[in-house]
Structure formats: C-alpha cells, structure tokens
Amino acid sequence: AEAPGGIVKPLPADVFTRHGTNAETRPSALRGTGFHTPNDRFFVRNHTGTPVLDANTWRLTVWGSGLRGGPVRFTLADLWALPAVSRDVAIECAGNARGYFTSQQHDTVTGTPWTLGAVGVARWRGVRLADVLRRAGIGDHAVAVMPRGLDAEYVTAGVNLGRVRRPLPVAKALADVLLAYEMNGAPLPPDHGFPLRVVVPSWVGVASVKWLGDIEVSAEALHSPWDTDYYRLFGPGHPPQGSAPLTRQTVKSTFELDHGATLVARRTHRLTGRSWSGHAPVVEVRVSIDGGAHWRRAQLQDPPRRHGWVRWSVPWHPLATGPTTLLARATDAAGNTQPDHTPPNTQGYLFDAVVRLPVTVV
Ligand code: MTE
Numbered sequence: 001a002e003a004p005g006g007i008v009k010p011l012p013a014d015v016f017t018r019h020g021t022n023a024e025t026r027p028s029a030l031r032g033t034g035f036h037t038p039n040d041r042f043f044v045r046n047h048t049g050t051p052v053l054d055a056n057t058w059r060l061t062v063w064g065s066g067l068r069g070g071p072v073r074f075t076l077a078d079l080w081a082l083p084a085v086s087r088d089v090a091i092e093c094a095g096n097a098r099g100y101f102t103s104q105q106h107d108t109v110t111g112t113p114w115t116l117g118a119v120g121v122a123r124w125r126g127v128r129l130a131d132v133l134r135r136a137g138i139g140d141h142a143v144a145v146m147p148r149g150l151d152a153e154y155v156t157a158g159v160n161l162g163r164v165r166r167p168l169p170v171a172k173a174l175a176d177v178l179l180a181y182e183m184n185g186a187p188l189p190p191d192h193g194f195p196l197r198v199v200v201p202s203w204v205g206v207a208s209v210k211w212l213g214d215i216e217v218s219a220e221a222l223h224s225p226w227d228t229d230y231y232r233l234f235g236p237g238h239p240p241q242g243s244a245p246l247t248r249q250t251v252k253s254t255f256e257l258d259h260g261a262t263l264v265a266r267r268t269h270r271l272t273g274r275s276w277s278g279h280a281p282v283v284e285v286r287v288s289i290d291g292g293a294h295w296r297r298a299q300l301q302d303p304p305r306r307h308g309w310v311r312w313s314v315p316w317h318p319l320a321t322g323p324t325t326l327l328a329r330a331t332d333a334a335g336n337t338q339p340d341h342t343p344p345n346t347q348g349y350l351f352d353a354v355v356r357l358p359v360t361v362v
C-alpha cells in the first residue's frame, strides 16, 4: 500500500512548501528549533510515494556474488540485537537550492525547484552497515554494495527505472554508513523510511535509500539509473556520460527567514541561520545586510562538527526602511567557500553560490 497523496505526515503551509510528492522545510520553520530538525519539520523527497510497510513481515535480504555464501535475511529484531550506534548526520538532496539556478542565475535546469529547504539534520540510531555485511558473509572480492527500496517502481517519461537503488563502493559501505531504525529518538517515521533506511554521511541524499528491502553485494561494479542517468553533472564542461557519480555535498547557508520577510525598523533583530558542508566542518560565516556591499562575521553557536550544520547569528538594528538583500557566505575547514555563481549543470545539482534573500524593513 502507498500513502494517498504520497506523504503521510501533515504538511502545514507555515512549515512546508510542497512540490508534487516532495515537501521542503521553510527557512522560518527552523527558527527556535535546536540542532536537530524535528521529524515533523524534516523535508521529504519521494520519487513515488511513501509505502506503508508492516514491520512484522518486513525482512532485509542481503544477497549477491560478493558474499561467500547464499542470501541472508534479517528481521528487525535481528538488527536490534546488533550493537547500536547513534550519529548526528545531515541528509540533503543533491538538488537542494536548484531553484536558484533559475531565479538567481537564469539557467535552465530540470528537476524539483527546491529553495534551501531540502536538508535536515537528525540523530540517527541504528546499526553499522559494515556489521550487517560482515554477518551476511561479505567476501574480500566484493567491490560494490547496492541498497534498494521497497517503494513503487519509478516510471519517468514512460520508462520504468525499477525500484530506487544506488551503488556504493565497498570502501564507503564499510566505512561510516548506517542502517537507521530511529530518527531523533522515535521509530523512523513512514515518510523517512520506516522500518529501516540507509544513512550515508556527507553524501547526496539519494544514497540514503529509504524503506530498505535488500542489499546486493557484488564481485563486479554495479550501476543503476541513479548513478548513470541522474546524480551526475551533465552539460557544458562535462563529458557526454556526465561527471563521476555525485558523492559529497557542497557548502551552503540559509537564513531562518522566508523570501520577502518583513522586519521592523529601529529594533535590534537577531538574524539567525545555518551553514553546512559535506567536505569539512563550517568554520566561518560572513553575513551582508546591504546586498553584498559590506560583510560581518557571524557568531557561530555550535562547535565545528564533522556532519550536520552550524547555527549562527548576527545582530542587526536597521534604521532605514525599504527593501534590502541579505546574504550569507560560509567557509569550511577544507577551505571551500561559497562562490557568487555556481557553474550550471542541466539537472541542477550541487548549487553552492551565495543566495540573495530579499527582505523589507518597515
Ligand atoms: N529512497 C527510496 N527508496 N525512494 C526515494 O524516493 N529518495 C532519495 C533518498 N532515499 C528516495 C530514497 C532522495 S533523492 C533523498 S534527497 C532522500 O531520500 C530524502 O530523504 P527524506 O525524505 O527522509 O528527507
């Protein structure tokens, strides 16, 4: 069965902006929330719709030529019996901020026109994928691991691409990937992959397969449309078959204010926001309240963290009324700084330019 309308949880208009079977978190809905995005505010990206699965009959099957023996099946209770780990990790769609390719750079791109809300940070609890693969008898000859979801087959432009699946190199699969059964202390909500999802730290969200049903472990390279036709950079400057499959996320920042917000003059406001990077912790954020003419360093509220984001703030006491543009530019510990322009790619992935946020002082 599938959720009617594609998504199970309520999507109040002051929290989410809906795009078909997807919903992004409004920037203002982060205000006052903590480091973790509450589950009822976390964005949803569904290729089809949230499937309603029964945990009692659900099984995870691990199979393929990269195992020393035959397929191995796990119940949820089998996974609960393995050592549990908890990690704070961001999940972010590769297309997050895609809408700015069009609205800010006037590029033509395809895909969901997200603003900056296709990202969230949660505390994920579950088991290490490495532990499950070892129990299933992964061999030294294994080179690729491909998790696959139990949601409906994805049909686009009349072509059935099958179930959502995307290969991981075996080295990544054995490194820091989780199979999560809890999100922020609650059982995984249906929209976020109940009863079990993959969580791949720092990588594009599509790698974090929801509603996990099986994992192929292969002695040969594996491919799927989600690493050959999508989730690569295509277009000028890239080979015809596209770039290498996308892995790490870029540096981004968001204010906790919606597009066109109004602020009252002659009062001190605390402008708050968040910045994140898939490469290294964010170590500096600069903010402009005058369209980029002057920049000030924001105060960082969180220590540098490997995964997730840093919350920041700057005080602002506007005197003049009228429209202005706010900007925030983050730099990570690897030296990546948000540029003024992101070179376009036809599917609009990995936007990282500084976003111009129009507000009005009244
Ligand atoms: N897994 C399955 N089975 N089906 C999907 O449609 N969407 C992927 C990924 N995992 C998807 C999936 C994409 S593109 C993203 S960005 C993340 O899930 C979004 O995770 P969320 O909906 O929990 O925020």
Ligand code: MO
Binding pocket: 045, 092, 093, 094, 095, 205, 206
């Ligand atoms: Mo995504």
